[in-house]
Amino acid sequence: MSAKPSLWISRKLSDATIKRARRDYEVILNEADGLSSDADIVAMSARVDAVIPCHSEHFSADVAARLDPRLKIIANHSVGVDHCDLPALAARGIAVTNTPDVLSDATAEIAMLLMLGAARRAIEGDTLVRAGNWDVWSPSFMVGKQVTGARLGIIGMGRVGQAFARKARGFDMEVHYYNRSELSPEQAGGATYHASVESLLHVADFLSLHCPATPETTGLMNGGRFALLPKGAVMVNTARGALVDEGALIAALESGQIAAAGLDCFETEPGGNPVLAQYQNVFMLPHIGSATTQTRDAMGFRALDNLDAFFAGQRPRDLL
Template identity: 55%
Template structure:
């Protein structure tokens, strides 16, 4: 008898085909965002749940899950939407999907940098609304990336790929992480032991740290004030790392030239102030949104489920 897996969102066709082949899959063909009550109801008799970051598994939700549920195999690298301590206490196995989205997220980070620096959203709006009148030496002047200093806050997998891609723009790489990387992973990047030490060396700041109590609103007014005037901040990690009010204030005052954002607090109900800023280049959380990456994420989640139901240790266990 095949294990029963509740899938909370519409997944790529190839991933759902494998799910139907190997499991009794409870799919979500309409891609409805389930409430906590709906998840608990639909999980009755299920052996595992395959959710995305959009579903919140709080301690209360985990306590109310049916006893049949053995695992939560996330379709995401981040797992801050799951109360890991509650899952451990309940005996649930929790997994994520690291590695496979590093390239796509790094690509998106470069897009955020370029889009913010070269005023892409402003320019496109001018063309679409027929407000573009003529060429002028002072028209739509932005910031050049080539040869600038890039600071990376969180030099994990995505941060290292971002650094590698940015070297194509002859950027000087600076970074902060909990520990200095070995030389072969640093690839010439300059380590700074504290976020405060990193900020003065950033013409561009790319945020790539994980969401945790320690990083909550890490990029606040005090940290932003240490950035050089005219710096550009981009975030493709998690919205909770940024103090929205502080970032908006710095963009309004001109201390920061621009920001490129793909993630936010309270998505999709983002801070309204962002929408009013012409110097904010805004994307709708699409860092991993390539066909190749979304397929790979799904297969990685299924690899973890296969291991769990075969009695093996899943490769990407986080609880």
């Protein structure tokens, strides 16, 4: 019987995932669940045949050039792969996979939470009650922005964007979207297509970002584009922090161009932005869009499915 492939799991994944991995692989687990440096990644590549990393491990061109030839596959525990230099890894003959499909609903739920929380001043209200300072009420007290019936703009109508659109229709929202290509009528579900980001922004009372971080989308929401939104719009980002120029967002909040924002990701992670933390009209979460038990199990199993196929000599389902 041949030896099991050796696998490094760079962060603590779900119990079910780790149990299955240990059944089929010789697992080296990052028990401390801490961030791995470039040096850690390079060192581990000499000890394993495969790695399941998260978005926190960065496989830059420099790292890829230093990886040991033993490492054959990177099975990401994520949908986004902007932490991987795909051409550099391909040049080293290293296969790369991701975990699409399984986290769409969980991430769309967080987008809905952020949209509602930002629109209805959840942080401000929660802080007031918790501090014991709620001592007044009137019809003008804590008035927010209504979601029901409003126009929603979605940038990036992939799996997560479509899942969010389906949930938004439950609030009778009028859905508009920008995507690299127009969807079929079945996928669009009645949403209105815009051929440019600028066209979409003009009608977006609420804006939700669901596109990947690429050189073309970095800084997608900048000062000029915030100015195109209807005054008092609400922006939600559950995709990648690099999509938003945080300095421009702060300026838009200060001017009132943006009434509120809901953010699950930031330019700096972990950590966030301490300046944004000063704003009661910014609802922030620590990048937990896919953090449900069901979804974490599904992501881990999808990554293992890709490894199983690879080591069986088959093409992994999610090979990039």
